[in-house]
Amino acid sequence: MDPADAVIDRVQVERLDESVAGPWKAGDSRFAVVVEAGEVNGVFAPVDELPAALVATRLGQSALRHPVADHTGLLRRLLAELGPHAAGLGRWAVGALDCAVWDLHGRLADLPVAALLSDRPAPRVPVYASWLSLDLAAESAAESVKATAGEGFAFTKWALRGAEAAEMMLLAERAAKWAGDSVAVDALGAWGHLRTMEVAPLLTPETVRWVEDPLARTDRTAYTHLHEQAKGLRIAFGERLSHVDDARALLEHCRPEAFTFDAVWCGGITEARGWLGAAHDVGVPVHLHGRAFLPAVHLAAAFPDAAGAVEYQVVWEPRRQQALCGTLQPDGGHVALPDRPGLGMEVRR
Structure with missing residues (x-):
């Protein structure tokens, strides 16, 4: 047909x-x-x-x-x-x-979906690792961070929640030392404006490449205020947004370090193309959220100039892939674009 x-x-x-x-x-x-x-x-x-x-x-x-x-x-x-x-x-x-x-x-x-989106999709896509359930204060954290970073991911991301500002700085420094590189930090929307202002001067670019979702709501006014007050703090956001107009306004006014929207939560692959374009227009790097890993891989392969390393959730993604025949596993910090038609993975039904 x-x-x-x-x-x-x-x-x-x-x-x-x-x-x-x-x-x-x-x-x-x-x-x-x-x-x-x-x-x-x-x-x-x-x-x-x-x-x-x-x-x-x-x-x-x-x-x-x-x-x-x-x-x-x-x-x-x-x-x-x-x-x-x-x-x-x-x-x-x-x-x-x-x-x-x-x-x-x-x-x-x-054809693979990426080949419908682009005449020359990239054969491989870079990925970064996130492990947000790991307690960086636990005794086993050092080995877990070292082992994850040792798999060759572009970089790693870890969660920092309700600790005091000085402790969060210490945990971030430890994570970067264990990883051998700067790390991304996910605040999970839990820091709020005041805590973010406390932590901001304590985090250096050599330690933290970005703080993701420090505020509970991805609101233009709140993030513009934070951007003006916490100068030098590298912020990322995107997965909590629902409309491309809101995304475009935030990108233009706040210029985050990374735009981390989800390819399904935003409305799907069709909508995601517009979000990628909005970020590309203002020069903001995109690192697609890992909840929709397979669609994200196709988008990143189709638009490598607009989308950087995709998030690979090291705990949750293998569980999600139990629903698929075969796996899409990172190798040396990259994942191969499936070459089968469609999204390229059969669903166990």
């Missing part, structure tokens, strides 16, 4: 079979979004229950009979269907459906 002639015949949500994709643990995503044209299926998995339910009960119906290759038109239709509820969970659901349609398009065209 020619992709130009194909329309979406069916959209369904399937619960993944625990006997082949499990065993499940708390927090695991357990659903797949399946899109069909003729006798060809496109699939995106794993997906959490709430966005999967929104696809099953509302968005899937809106996608029926839409041309498979008209990704921009489908995105507009889905966002219009959600109306004022398009932020947050709505964007996540749209993103999951969008990725399934891209997988379908690639299978129909017999």
Whole structure:
């Protein structure tokens, strides 16, 4: 079937079979979004229950009979269907459906998604490692950081939460020493303005390459204020944003060290292209969030001038890949772009 002639015949949500994709643990995503044209299926998995339910009960119906290759038109239709509820969970659901349609398009065209996005996608994509559940104050932390950094990742990222400012500085310095390089720090939205102002003068570029999400909300006013007051602090944000206009305004006014949005949470591969362009226009490096690792790899391969190293979540990503036949594992700080059609990985169903 020619992709130009194909329309979406069916959209369904399937619960993944625990006997082949499990065993499940708390927090695991357990659903797949399946899109069909003729006798060809496109699939995106794993997906959490709430966005999967929104696809099953509302968005899937809106996608029926839409041309498979008209990704921009489908995105507009889905966002219009959600109306004022398009932020947050709505964007996540749209993103999951969008990725399934891209997988379908690639299978129909017999091309990887990255090759649909670009004439010359990169064969390999750099990745960085994040391990946000590791307690840097634990006795075993030194070995864990050294072992992770020793695998050749572009760099590493670690979480710093509720410690006092001086202790956070010490932990960051230790992590950088163990890693043998500066590290990224994720504040998980928990620092707030005052704590960030306390910590900012204590962190040097030689130790910390950026502090990600120091504020609970990615708000233009709050981050502009922080940018003006905490001069020299390298900040990253992006995964908590829902609209490209908000993203563009923040990028222009705050000029973060890195833009770390998620390729599914933002609304999918189609929407992500605009976000990459917005960051590229103002010269802000993009390091795609690792929750949607497979779509992020295709985007980074298609647009290597706009997207740098992709986040590889060393604890969670191997668990998510249990839902896939085969694995997409980093090797020497890079991951190979799948060369099979679509997203390139079969889902265990």
